[in-house]
Amino acid sequence: MTRALVAPNAAETVPTSVTMRQARLALLAAGKLAAVQSAIDALSEPTKTAAQIEWEYSNEVQRHNGLVAALGPALNLTSDQIDTLFIGAAKL
Numbered sequence: 001m002t003r004a005l006v007a008p009n010a011a012e013t014v015p016t017s018v019t020m021r022q023a024r025l026a027l028l029a030a031g032k033l034a035a036v037q038s039a040i041d042a043l044s045e046p047t048k049t050a051a052q053i054e055w056e057y058s059n060e061v062q063r064h065n066g067l068v069a070a071l072g073p074a075l076n077l078t079s080d081q082i083d084t085l086f087i088g089a090a091k092l
Contacts, residue, residue, distance in 0.1 A: 017062045018089040026089035032075050039074035 018026070027033040040051045047070065054067045061068065063086050072082050 012087050014063060014083045014086050015090040016064070017060045018086055019060050020058055022089035022092045023061045023085075025092050026085045029088070030085060032077070035075050036071065039071045042074060043070060 024033060027036060036055065040048060040055060043051055051067050051070065054061075054065075063082070068082060072079070077085070
């Protein structure tokens with residue numbers, strides 16, 4: 001079951017980073033996890049290889065990381081929806 005991605009509550013602070021476990025679980029809950037690899041594969045080199053390394057080997061993902069910026073539109077996520085994912089991920 002996927003969760004709707006709604007704008008974050010004004011009282012909630014968007015975390016600057018979450019663990020990759022949290023990020024993957026949040027993407028899974030939003031129905032976006034399976035699309036990440038396709039989005040990475042669609043990038044041009046050397047961005048593609050750098051993104052793959054970050055996706056596979058990072059311990060955390062930072063909200064303002066270039067990978068997040070590159071993959072957001074490819075996953076049809078707005079900036080507010082990415083913020084919502086980070087807020088939700090931080091609670092996992």
